[in-house]
Amino acid sequence: MQRSHARSRLKHKSDMDPLHLHTQPGQRSSLAKPKCKPKKSIILIIVGSAAIALIISFVCYTFLLSGRNRRVSLRYSVVIDGGSSGTRVHVFGYRIESGNPVFDFSGDDGYASMKLSPGLSSYADDPEGASVSVAELVEFAKGRVPKRVLKESEIRLMATAGMRLLDVSVQERILQVTRRVLRSSGFKFRDDSALVISGSDEGVYAWVVANYALGSLGGDPLQTTGIVELGGASTQVTFVSSEHVPSEFLRTITYGNVSYRIYSHSFLNLGQDAAHEKLWESLNNLAANSTGEGIVTDPCTPKGYIPDKNSTGEGVVLPGESKFTDSLQAAGNFSKCRSAAFNILQEGKEKCHYKHCSIGSTFTPNLRGSFLATENFFHTSKFFALREKDWLSAMISAGESFCGDDWSKLKVKHPTFKDESLLRYCFSSAYIVSMLHDSLGVALDDQRVEFASEAGEKGIPLDWALGAFILNTATAISDNSGKSRKILLK
Numbered sequence: 077m078q079r080s081h082a083r084s085r086l087k088h089k090s091d092m093d094p095l096h097l098h099t100q101p102g103q104r105s106s107l108a109k110p111k112c113k114p115k116k117s118i119i120l121i122i123v124g125s126a127a128i129a130l131i132i133s134f135v136c137y138t139f140l141l142s143g144r145n146r147r148v149s150l151r152y153s154v155v156i157d158g159g160s161s162g163t164r165v166h167v168f169g170y171r172i173e174s175g176n177p178v179f180d181f182s183g184d185d186g187y188a189s190m191k192l193s194p195g196l197s198s199y200a201d202d203p204e205g206a207s208v209s210v211a212e213l214v215e216f217a218k219g220r221v222p223k224r225v226l227k228e229s230e231i232r233l234m235a236t237a238g239m240r241l242l243d244v245s246v247q248e249r250i251l252q253v254t255r256r257v258l259r260s261s262g263f264k265f266r267d268d269s270a271l272v273i274s275g276s277d278e279g280v281y282a283w284v285v286a287n288y289a290l291g292s293l294g295g296d297p298l299q300t301t302g303i304v305e306l307g308g309a310s311t312q313v314t315f316v317s318s319e320h321v322p323s324e325f326l327r328t329i330t331y332g333n334v335s336y337r338i339y340s341h342s343f344l345n346l347g348q349d350a351a352h353e354k355l356w357e358s359l360n361n362l363a364a365n366s367t368g369e370g371i372v373t374d375p376c377t378p379k380g381y382i383p384d385k386n387s388t389g390e391g392v393v394l395p396g397e398s399k400f401t402d403s404l405q406a407a408g409n410f411s412k413c414r415s416a417a418f419n420i421l422q423e424g425k426e427k428c429h430y431k432h433c434s435i436g437s438t439f440t441p442n443l444r445g446s447f448l449a450t451e452n453f454f455h456t457s458k459f460f461a462l463r464e465k466d467w468l469s470a471m472i473s474a475g476e477s478f479c480g481d482d483w484s485k486l487k488v489k490h491p492t493f494k495d496e497s498l499l500r501y502c503f504s505s506a507y508i509v510s511m512l513h514d515s516l517g518v519a520l521d522d523q524r525v526e527f528a529s530e531a532g533e534k535g536i537p538l539d540w541a542l543g544a545f546i547l548n549t550a551t552a553i554s555d556n557s558g559k560s561r562k563i564l565l566k
């Protein structure tokens with residue numbers, strides 16, 4: 077999601093501080109120098125200083141009042157999302173009205189964000205290196221939160237799948253570096269506010285922001301909207317099921333007087349990029365093992381694709397670069413690619429201990445109700461310019477045509493795309509159909525599953541970090557005020 081500029085609308089607020097009027101040196105010193113006739117000048121001084129004092133207090137009062145009306149009552153909170161491809165800071169401004177937080181993700185003061193690449197997990201060999209980007213993101217946040225409320229504004233760092241894939245000791249070393257930066261940031265920070273969150277936390281947070289945006293949070297659980305997220309490293313499925321859900325997949329949150337029992341699972345390594353890597357690995361194993369004339373074909377790469385071996389500059393490694401050897405040939409074919417994707421999604425099925433397993437050996441209840449399909453589900457649908465209705469069946473024809481095309485023709489059709497981005501869409505289209513239809517059983521013409529990157533009338537971004545902020549803020553406020561309105565995440 078490239079929304080850093082569009083969303084960076086929070087303005088600098090502390091540029092002009094009206095309180096500085098008190099300490100302008102010029103006025104005071106001229107008053108303190110009586111010149112000619114003492115009596116008259118004493119009266120003049122008294123009257124003069126009274127008038128000036130009045131003017132100064134009036135000016136200060138007006139400034140403070142106008143400030144209070146517009147923003148003095150705003151509170152701030154910062155969430156840093158440590159994702160696999162980059163780290164993004166989110167700065168939130170919100171008001172409290174009759175004890176409840178009021179969010180405004182579309183307003184100028186309510187929300188701003190910025191992303192830096194690469195992600196925290198790329199500092200596995202050099203944890204210290206992570207401090208630079210975190211410090212830059214903190215600076216962005218400080219530029220958007222008035223100085224005087226800095227130390228009461230919370231900052232958190234939550235890392236996701238990229239970090240989850242690292243050894244715990246490496247994760248901890250990287251987190252320690254980020255904690256050091258955040259501790260000295262001036263924001264309110266506790267060491268345990270920088271952590272690696274679980275995949276199901278991420279899913280629940282995404283579910284919270286989606287239902288907040290749609291106005292269904294606080295209503296009938298069976299009227300809520302589920303969410304499927306196709307990330308780079310992991311995929312999350314989160315929704316309220318009416319089936320029995322084993323406790324290891326069950327999360328409970330309470331909003332107001334309504335309790336939601338939510339199925340949430342994150343399929344680690346089954347994000348789009350991780351699955352694509354897995355496919356290449358297995359094809360390369362086949363190719364390495366094939367003897368003699370046996371040439372292995374890659375059905376998920378359009379024919380004619382030749383990795384540009386020269387373009388390794390700027391730290392960019394083409395996904396196919398190290399993968400294509402002389403015995404592995406690009407031979408795009410959507411239906412073969414869809415079967416290959418299905419094999420990846422079904423791996424380990426024989427170990428299923430539940431009533432049924434839709435993906436691998438993991439239990440997923442039958443999908444019910446409506447769903448929003450986000451992240452790569454959205455990006456790929458947009459790339460193929462699919463309509464919101466019947467997009468899943470349209471994805472098949474779009475994928476067939478893309479996978480079957482010549483690489484050179486695709487390059488001409490999509491001149492603005494870098495090879496490594498363009499290359500993904502054949503696999504992506506096949507993987508999406510295989511995941512939603514072949515594995516999770518969504519009918520191709522099912523209109524209850526929509527692709528989206530934002531939701532609701534205000535177009536609130538479907539970013540789990542917003543859900544984390546909503547949940548943390550509402551919980552903290554209900555804890556402080558002892559009011560009955562509570563959101564708890566168990």
Ligand SMILES: *[C@@H]1O[C@H](CO)[C@@H](O)[C@H](O)[C@H]1NC(C)=O
Pocket residue numbers: 333334
């Ligand atoms: C929750 O509270 C509202 C009023 O505050 C009430 O109308 C509603 O019926 C309650 N819902 C449940 C499930 O108790």
Ligand SMILES: *[C@@H]1O[C@H](CO)[C@@H](O)[C@H](O)[C@H]1NC(C)=O
Pocket residue numbers: 360361362364365
């Ligand atoms: C050959 O295939 C086996 C699995 O069938 C795999 O474990 C092995 O790594 C492959 N050999 C090479 C050189 O990749």
Ligand SMILES: *[C@@H]1O[C@H](CO)[C@@H](O)[C@H](O)[C@H]1NC(C)=O
Pocket residue numbers: 384386
């Ligand atoms: C790659 O480099 C070789 C020689 O260094 C050059 O002849 C060739 O044109 C380059 N290929 C591309 C696609 O730039």
Ligand SMILES: *[C@@H]1O[C@H](CO)[C@@H](O)[C@H](O)[C@H]1NC(C)=O
Pocket residue numbers: 409410411412480
């Ligand atoms: C793609 O593969 C399928 C299944 O192997 C085959 O029936 C079909 O003819 C292939 N399509 C093309 C265009 O080669």
